[in-house]
Amino acid sequence: xxxxxxxxxxLERVLATEGKTPLKDAATxxxxxxxxxxxxxxxxxxxxxAGAVGAVVVLGGIFFFTRGGDSPFSTSEPSSGPxxxxxxxxxYIPYQLHGDQNAQKATxxxxxxxxxxxxxxxxETAYVDPHSWSDTGDIEDFFAEGAxxxxxxxxxxxxxxxxxxxxxxSVKPGKSxxxxxxxxxxxxxxxxxxxxxxxxxxxxHDDGTYSAITVTGTAVFVKDGxxxxxxxxxxxxxxxxxxxxxxSPTSEAS
Amino acid sequence: xxxxxxxxxxxxxxWIGGTVAGSLGTPPAAASDPAILIGAAHADYTPSxxxxxxxxxxxxxxxxxxxxxxxHSLSDSLHLIFxxxxxxxxAMVGIPRDSWVDIPGHGMDKINNxxxxxxxxxxxxxxxxxxxxxxxYWALTTFLGFKTMIDxxxxxxxxxxxxxxxxxxxxxxxxxxxxxxxEQALAFARDRHSMLQGDFTxxxxxxxxxxxxxxxxxxxxxxxxxxxxxxxxxxxSNLGDPKAKFIGTNLSAEQIVQLAYTVTAxxxxxxxxxxxxxxxxxxxxxxxxxxxxxxxxxxxxxASDDAIVTKKNxxxxxxxxxPVS
Numbered sequence: 001x002x003x004x005x006x007x008x009x010x011l012e013r014v015l016a017t018e019g020k021t022p023l024k025d026a027a028t029x030x031x032x033x034x035x036x037x038x039x040x041x042x043x044x045x046x047x048x049x050a051g052a053v054g055a056v057v058v059l060g061g062i063f064f065f066t067r068g069g070d071s072p073f074s075t076s077e078p079s080s081g082p083x084x085x086x087x088x089x090x091x092y093i094p095y096q097l098h099g100d101q102n103a104q105k106a107t108x109x110x111x112x113x114x115x116x117x118x119x120x121x122x123x124e125t126a127y128v129d130p131h132s133w134s135d136t137g138d139i140e141d142f143f144a145e146g147a148x149x150x151x152x153x154x155x156x157x158x159x160x161x162x163x164x165x166x167x168x169x170s171v172k173p174g175k176s177x178x179x180x181x182x183x184x185x186x187x188x189x190x191x192x193x194x195x196x197x198x199x200x201x202x203x204x205h206d207d208g209t210y211s212a213i214t215v216t217g218t219a220v221f222v223k224d225g226x227x228x229x230x231x232x233x234x235x236x237x238x239x240x241x242x243x244x245x246x247x248s249p250t251s252e253a254s
Numbered sequence: 255x256x257x258x259x260x261x262x263x264x265x266x267x268x269w270i271g272g273t274v275a276g277s278l279g280t281p282p283a284a285a286s287d288p289a290i291l292i293g294a295a296h297a298d299y300t301p302s303x304x305x306x307x308x309x310x311x312x313x314x315x316x317x318x319x320x321x322x323x324x325x326h327s328l329s330d331s332l333h334l335i336f337x338x339x340x341x342x343x344x345a346m347v348g349i350p351r352d353s354w355v356d357i358p359g360h361g362m363d364k365i366n367n368x369x370x371x372x373x374x375x376x377x378x379x380x381x382x383x384x385x386x387x388x389x390x391y392w393a394l395t396t397f398l399g400f401k402t403m404i405d406x407x408x409x410x411x412x413x414x415x416x417x418x419x420x421x422x423x424x425x426x427x428x429x430x431x432x433x434x435x436x437e438q439a440l441a442f443a444r445d446r447h448s449m450l451q452g453d454f455t456x457x458x459x460x461x462x463x464x465x466x467x468x469x470x471x472x473x474x475x476x477x478x479x480x481x482x483x484x485x486x487x488x489x490x491s492n493l494g495d496p497k498a499k500f501i502g503t504n505l506s507a508e509q510i511v512q513l514a515y516t517v518t519a520x521x522x523x524x525x526x527x528x529x530x531x532x533x534x535x536x537x538x539x540x541x542x543x544x545x546x547x548x549x550x551x552x553x554x555x556x557a558s559d560d561a562i563v564t565k566k567n568x569x570x571x572x573x574x575x576x577p578v579s
Binding site: 093094095096097098144146147150154156157158181182183185191192193194196217218219220231232233234235236237238239240 | 293294476483486494495511
């Protein structure tokens with residue numbers, strides 16, 4: 001269902017890194033090509049010229065790789081990386097008095113980890129992976145049976161959108177957070193869990209513009225075998241104009 | 255020649271450098287004006303029970319104080335709740351606690367003694383036999399459980415219908431919307447001495463608290479569905495004490511979750527708050543209530559059918575003649 005292959009954004013980043021090495025070598029190797037037998041003033045003059053040319057080449061290289069726009073090697077385009085929700089808390093809510101607190105605590109932490117992984121995969125499928133970002137069929141497995149019928153009517157929030165490929169070029173996931181609460185019995189059994197989430201993504205549109213997408217809200221999870229599935233949800237999506245990302249290659253990896 | 259060459263190189267370098275600096279500092283002009291934007295969207299889904307046959311729950315407020323046997327104490331508050339998921343309709347029927355009824359195996363007595371004689375099971379059996387209703391589930395809470403429950407959800411927002419001052423229950427409330435603490439809500443539910451219709455109005459006030467809780471739960475759930483967990487946690491953990499081998503309901507946690515989901519879609523205005531009508535009397539030297547059998551059976555038959563009591567069978571509100579101030 002999900003395509004784990006490299007997407008164009010990732011490829012661009014690799015190419016950009018590879019391309020910088022020869023430029024660095026060229027700039028430093030030029031002086032070594034000067035003949036030892038040449039007169040001193042001529043050698044000095046040649047060194048100045050070579051240095052200036054080298055500076056132009058280096059600056060040109062920086063310009064080429066950082067100017068943004070449609071360059072296939074640009075590092076400024078959003079690249080699809082894995083969605084990683086940061087877990088901001090895992091708490092249990094007991095529905096019986098005098099329960100085993102350690103067991104309930106352990107249940108809350110385990111549920112939180114499992115729900116975190118589910119949401120990572122859900123938003124990767126629904127918002128980041130261009131092969132599935134408009135198809136509720138691809139996210140059905142994340143939902144409990146009763147909720148599946150509701151997906152089609154909520155496609156604009158649960159996924160990037162029905163006609164997303166007509167508008168969007170890519171979505172780069174940003175900082176996303178999650179707080180998990182688990183309703184537990186005295187023995188640590190889990191009845192339900194909720195995930196209070198915020199997903200952020202930077203979308204690049206086909207026309208070269210950008211927008212910041214934020215999805216916030218809560219999903220209620222029920223255990224289904226070994227996995228947690230969404231049984232109920234209350235989510236809001238907002239989208240507003242955003243600036244193009246900056247050129248720093250290091251920020252790309254965050 | 256060399257100087258001219260160097261000058262050209264420097265100009266080129268300055269141009270490239272300036273362009274680079276410019277591209278780092280400001281975004282392309284188009285970035286602030288995307289072609290298509292979604293302003294906001296919303297997705298919402300909550301499951302619900304289905305079926306038009308009403309689910310009937312008996313809610314019992316036990317008068318047990320800390321240390322007393324919860325299941326064998328006098329019940330102060332009795333409500334039958336009929337819920338029709340398909341029609342999004344519900345009816346609450348309050349039963350005066352002094353109702354003079356036949357308690358199986360114990361003869362005629364006040365209905366609140368059924369809990370003393372045989373716990374929740376005998377209470378259910380008594381009400382089913384006397385009122386002609388089938389009860390699916392029961393839930394029982396105590397004074398302390400009730401107070402704690404209300405405090406855990408941050409108090410209960412109630413529109414107090416009239417001035418209440420009663421030294422027995424500790425009620426000292428002015429009319430109007432306000433947030434009650436657990437202590438105040440308990441006093442609101444228990445006050446009968448300052449009511450013209452005594453126990454009848456008290457049962458109606460019990461219904462008012464349930465309606466207030468329903469409205470507040472829906473609001474909290476709409477804001478953040480985590481309320482489903484916090485409210486169930488607060489409610490269930492105060493219904494019983496597993497260590498004392500007492501669970502105050504025969505509903506499972508799963509069933510309570512399903513019911514809670516279902517009531518999120520139950521319009522508060524479509525919940526009827528009715529008290530069985532009757533007259534005050536004296537039996538065996540006790541102050542009692544004689545229920546109006548004909549009206550009682552009409553109300554129960556109506557509610558059992560579809561959780562809607564038709565207008566002609568709805569009795570006047572017991573508190574309708576209570577002075578507001």
